[in-house]
Amino acid sequence: DAKTTQPPSMDCAEGRAANLPCNHSTISGNEYVYWYRQIHSQGPQYIIHGLKNNETNEMASLIITEDRKSSTLILPHATLRDTAVYYCIVRVGSGTYKYIFGTGTRLKVLA
Amino acid sequence: DAGITQSPRYKITETGRQVTLMCHQTWSHSYMFWYRQDLGHGLRLIYYSAAADITDKGEVPDGYVVSRSKTENFPLTLESATRSQTSVYFCASRRVGGAGELFFGEGSRLTVL
Numbered sequence: 001d002a003k004t005t006q007p008p009s010m011d012c013a014e015g016r017a018a019n020l021p022c023n024h025s026t027i028s029g030n031e032y033v034y035w036y037r038q039i040h041s042q043g044p045q046y047i048i049h050g051l052k053n054n055e056t057n058e059m060a061s062l063i064i065t066e067d068r069k070s071s072t073l074i075l076p077h078a079t080l081r082d083t084a085v086y087y088c089i090v091r092v093g094s095g096t097y098k099y100i101f102g103t104g105t106r107l108k109v110l111a
Numbered sequence: 112d113a114g115i116t117q118s119p120r121y122k123i124t125e126t127g128r129q130v131t132l133m134c135h136q137t138w139s140h141s142y143m144f145w146y147r148q149d150l151g152h153g154l155r156l157i158y159y160s161a162a163a164d165i166t167d168k169g170e171v172p173d174g175y176v177v178s179r180s181k182t183e184n185f186p187l188t189l190e191s192a193t194r195s196q197t198s199v200y201f202c203a204s205r206r207v208g209g210a211g212e213l214f215f216g217e218g219s220r221l222t223v224l
Contacts (some may be wrong), residue, residue, distance in 0.1 A: 043216055
Protein backbone atom coordinates (compact mmCIF):
# COMPACT_ATOMS: atom_id res chain seq x y z
CA ASP A 1 0.00 0.00 0.00
CA ALA A 2 1.22 3.45 -0.79
CA LYS A 3 1.95 5.46 2.31
CA THR A 4 3.79 8.64 3.09
CA THR A 5 6.46 9.66 5.58
CA GLN A 6 6.90 13.22 6.79
CA PRO A 7 9.00 14.87 9.50
CA PRO A 8 6.86 15.54 12.57
CA SER A 9 7.72 19.22 12.86
CA MET A 10 9.57 22.10 11.21
CA ASP A 11 10.19 25.77 11.90
CA CYS A 12 10.48 28.51 9.32
CA ALA A 13 11.20 32.22 9.62
CA GLU A 14 8.49 34.55 8.42
CA GLY A 15 9.10 35.70 4.86
CA ARG A 16 11.37 32.80 4.05
CA ALA A 17 10.51 29.78 1.94
CA ALA A 18 9.17 26.77 3.78
CA ASN A 19 10.17 23.47 2.21
CA LEU A 20 8.20 20.50 3.46
CA PRO A 21 9.44 17.06 2.36
CA CYS A 22 7.44 13.90 1.88
CA ASN A 23 8.53 10.38 1.10
CA HIS A 24 6.14 8.16 -0.88
CA SER A 25 8.46 5.46 -2.13
CA THR A 26 5.69 2.92 -2.84
CA ILE A 27 3.51 5.20 -4.91
CA SER A 28 1.97 3.64 -8.02
CA GLY A 29 2.67 5.03 -11.45
CA ASN A 30 -0.72 6.64 -11.93
CA GLU A 31 -1.29 7.92 -8.42
CA TYR A 32 -1.38 11.59 -7.59
CA VAL A 33 0.32 13.17 -4.62
CA TYR A 34 -1.90 15.55 -2.67
CA TRP A 35 -1.05 18.14 -0.07
CA TYR A 36 -3.44 19.47 2.53
CA ARG A 37 -3.08 21.63 5.55
CA GLN A 38 -5.04 21.89 8.76
CA ILE A 39 -5.14 25.08 10.76
CA HIS A 40 -6.07 24.64 14.40
CA SER A 41 -9.00 22.24 14.53
CA GLN A 42 -10.56 23.18 11.22
CA GLY A 43 -11.18 20.68 8.45
CA PRO A 44 -8.14 20.06 6.24
CA GLN A 45 -7.80 22.38 3.30
CA TYR A 46 -6.58 21.28 -0.12
CA ILE A 47 -3.37 22.97 -1.27
CA ILE A 48 -2.07 21.32 -4.41
CA HIS A 49 -1.60 18.01 -6.16
CA GLY A 50 0.67 16.54 -8.81
CA LEU A 51 1.43 13.43 -10.79
CA LYS A 52 4.83 13.76 -12.44
CA ASN A 53 5.54 17.35 -13.25
CA ASN A 54 6.15 20.19 -10.89
CA GLU A 55 3.06 22.21 -10.13
CA THR A 56 2.42 25.73 -8.92
CA ASN A 57 -0.69 27.57 -7.85
CA GLU A 58 -1.43 30.68 -5.85
CA MET A 59 -0.75 28.93 -2.58
CA ALA A 60 2.32 26.80 -3.16
CA SER A 61 4.62 24.89 -5.45
CA LEU A 62 5.03 21.14 -5.59
CA ILE A 63 8.28 19.53 -6.68
CA ILE A 64 8.12 15.81 -7.45
CA THR A 65 11.31 13.85 -8.00
CA GLU A 66 11.78 12.11 -11.30
CA ASP A 67 11.40 8.67 -9.74
CA ARG A 68 8.25 9.96 -7.96
CA LYS A 69 9.39 8.53 -4.65
CA SER A 70 9.39 11.85 -2.89
CA SER A 71 8.08 15.37 -3.19
CA THR A 72 8.50 18.77 -1.59
CA LEU A 73 5.85 21.36 -0.90
CA ILE A 74 7.19 24.88 -1.09
CA LEU A 75 5.52 27.87 0.50
CA PRO A 76 7.58 30.64 -1.15
CA HIS A 77 7.10 33.38 1.44
CA ALA A 78 5.79 31.89 4.64
CA THR A 79 3.57 34.02 6.86
CA LEU A 80 2.39 33.50 10.41
CA ARG A 81 -0.94 32.35 9.00
CA ASP A 82 0.83 29.41 7.34
CA THR A 83 1.42 27.87 10.76
CA ALA A 84 -0.47 24.59 10.46
CA VAL A 85 -0.15 20.85 10.11
CA TYR A 86 0.67 19.84 6.53
CA TYR A 87 -0.30 16.46 5.18
CA CYS A 88 1.08 14.70 2.16
CA ILE A 89 -1.19 11.89 1.04
CA VAL A 90 -1.61 9.36 -1.72
CA ARG A 91 -4.34 6.90 -2.44
CA VAL A 92 -3.80 3.51 -0.82
CA GLY A 93 -4.09 0.76 -3.41
CA SER A 94 -5.40 0.96 -6.92
CA GLY A 95 -9.12 0.90 -7.54
CA THR A 96 -9.91 2.25 -4.11
CA TYR A 97 -10.33 5.66 -2.65
CA LYS A 98 -8.61 5.16 0.66
CA TYR A 99 -6.81 8.41 1.37
CA ILE A 100 -4.61 7.83 4.39
CA PHE A 101 -3.43 11.03 6.05
CA GLY A 102 -0.90 10.00 8.65
CA THR A 103 0.31 12.52 11.23
CA GLY A 104 1.70 15.19 8.91
CA THR A 105 4.30 17.90 9.57
CA ARG A 106 3.57 20.62 12.07
CA LEU A 107 4.99 23.80 10.55
CA LYS A 108 5.60 26.73 12.83
CA VAL A 109 6.32 30.05 11.18
CA LEU A 110 8.36 32.27 13.48
CA ALA A 111 8.15 36.05 13.56
CA ASP B 112 -25.03 27.69 0.16
CA ALA B 113 -23.44 24.74 -1.58
CA GLY B 114 -20.90 22.78 0.38
CA ILE B 115 -20.46 20.03 2.89
CA THR B 116 -22.03 20.35 6.30
CA GLN B 117 -21.83 18.25 9.43
CA SER B 118 -24.22 18.04 12.33
CA PRO B 119 -24.18 18.26 15.20
CA ARG B 120 -21.01 20.32 15.56
CA TYR B 121 -20.76 19.40 19.24
CA LYS B 122 -22.20 16.40 21.06
CA ILE B 123 -21.84 15.05 24.56
CA THR B 124 -23.16 11.58 25.25
CA GLU B 125 -22.78 8.74 27.68
CA THR B 126 -21.14 5.37 27.32
CA GLY B 127 -23.46 2.85 25.69
CA ARG B 128 -25.68 5.38 23.93
CA GLN B 129 -26.24 5.39 20.21
CA VAL B 130 -25.03 8.48 18.39
CA THR B 131 -25.41 9.45 14.75
CA LEU B 132 -23.29 12.09 13.09
CA MET B 133 -24.70 13.52 9.90
CA CYS B 134 -22.87 14.61 6.79
CA HIS B 135 -24.56 16.35 3.87
CA GLN B 136 -23.03 17.62 0.63
CA THR B 137 -24.67 19.60 -2.14
CA TRP B 138 -22.19 18.93 -4.95
CA SER B 139 -23.52 15.46 -5.86
CA HIS B 140 -20.01 14.11 -5.27
CA SER B 141 -19.91 10.35 -5.57
CA TYR B 142 -17.24 9.73 -2.95
CA MET B 143 -17.66 10.47 0.72
CA PHE B 144 -15.42 9.76 3.69
CA TRP B 145 -15.42 9.75 7.46
CA TYR B 146 -12.24 10.46 9.43
CA ARG B 147 -11.57 10.78 13.11
CA GLN B 148 -8.89 12.90 14.67
CA ASP B 149 -7.71 12.45 18.22
CA LEU B 150 -5.76 15.03 20.17
CA GLY B 151 -2.24 15.24 18.84
CA HIS B 152 -2.84 12.79 16.05
CA GLY B 153 -3.49 12.92 12.35
CA LEU B 154 -6.69 11.90 10.62
CA ARG B 155 -7.62 8.25 10.50
CA LEU B 156 -10.06 6.91 7.93
CA ILE B 157 -13.09 5.16 9.39
CA TYR B 158 -15.26 4.40 6.35
CA TYR B 159 -15.68 5.64 2.85
CA SER B 160 -18.29 5.33 0.15
CA ALA B 161 -17.90 5.31 -3.63
CA ALA B 162 -21.60 5.85 -4.35
CA ALA B 163 -25.04 5.34 -2.87
CA ASP B 164 -25.27 1.88 -1.29
CA ILE B 165 -21.53 1.25 -1.71
CA THR B 166 -19.38 1.54 1.40
CA ASP B 167 -16.03 0.15 2.48
CA LYS B 168 -13.93 0.01 5.61
CA GLY B 169 -11.03 2.30 6.29
CA GLU B 170 -8.28 2.05 8.90
CA VAL B 171 -10.42 2.09 12.06
CA PRO B 172 -13.98 0.87 11.31
CA ASP B 173 -14.68 -1.09 14.50
CA GLY B 174 -17.53 0.33 16.55
CA TYR B 175 -18.95 2.35 13.67
CA VAL B 176 -21.72 1.81 11.15
CA VAL B 177 -22.36 3.80 7.99
CA SER B 178 -25.07 3.91 5.39
CA ARG B 179 -25.53 5.76 2.13
CA SER B 180 -29.06 5.56 0.84
CA LYS B 181 -28.77 8.94 -0.91
CA THR B 182 -25.78 10.39 -2.72
CA GLU B 183 -25.80 13.58 -0.66
CA ASN B 184 -25.92 12.02 2.80
CA PHE B 185 -23.42 9.84 4.62
CA PRO B 186 -24.36 9.32 8.28
CA LEU B 187 -21.95 7.75 10.75
CA THR B 188 -23.45 5.83 13.67
CA LEU B 189 -21.83 4.77 16.89
CA GLU B 190 -24.19 2.01 17.98
CA SER B 191 -22.87 1.85 21.55
CA ALA B 192 -20.53 4.73 22.23
CA THR B 193 -17.35 4.16 24.22
CA ARG B 194 -14.96 6.67 25.82
CA SER B 195 -12.32 5.76 23.25
CA GLN B 196 -14.60 7.17 20.57
CA THR B 197 -14.26 10.66 22.01
CA SER B 198 -12.80 12.49 19.06
CA VAL B 199 -13.32 15.07 16.35
CA TYR B 200 -14.99 13.56 13.30
CA PHE B 201 -14.53 14.96 9.83
CA CYS B 202 -16.58 14.18 6.78
CA ALA B 203 -15.21 14.73 3.28
CA SER B 204 -16.33 14.32 -0.30
CA ARG B 205 -14.76 14.27 -3.76
CA ARG B 206 -16.05 14.09 -7.29
CA VAL B 207 -15.61 11.27 -9.76
CA GLY B 208 -12.74 11.39 -12.16
CA GLY B 209 -9.69 13.55 -12.53
CA ALA B 210 -7.34 14.11 -9.63
CA GLY B 211 -10.18 15.21 -7.43
CA GLU B 212 -9.32 16.85 -4.16
CA LEU B 213 -11.19 16.13 -0.96
CA PHE B 214 -13.49 18.77 0.47
CA PHE B 215 -13.90 18.64 4.22
CA GLY B 216 -16.64 19.62 6.58
CA GLU B 217 -16.00 21.67 9.69
CA GLY B 218 -15.95 18.67 11.98
CA SER B 219 -18.12 17.24 14.74
CA ARG B 220 -16.62 17.18 18.22
CA LEU B 221 -17.94 14.18 20.16
CA THR B 222 -17.37 13.60 23.86
CA VAL B 223 -18.35 10.27 25.41
CA LEU B 224 -18.58 10.36 29.19
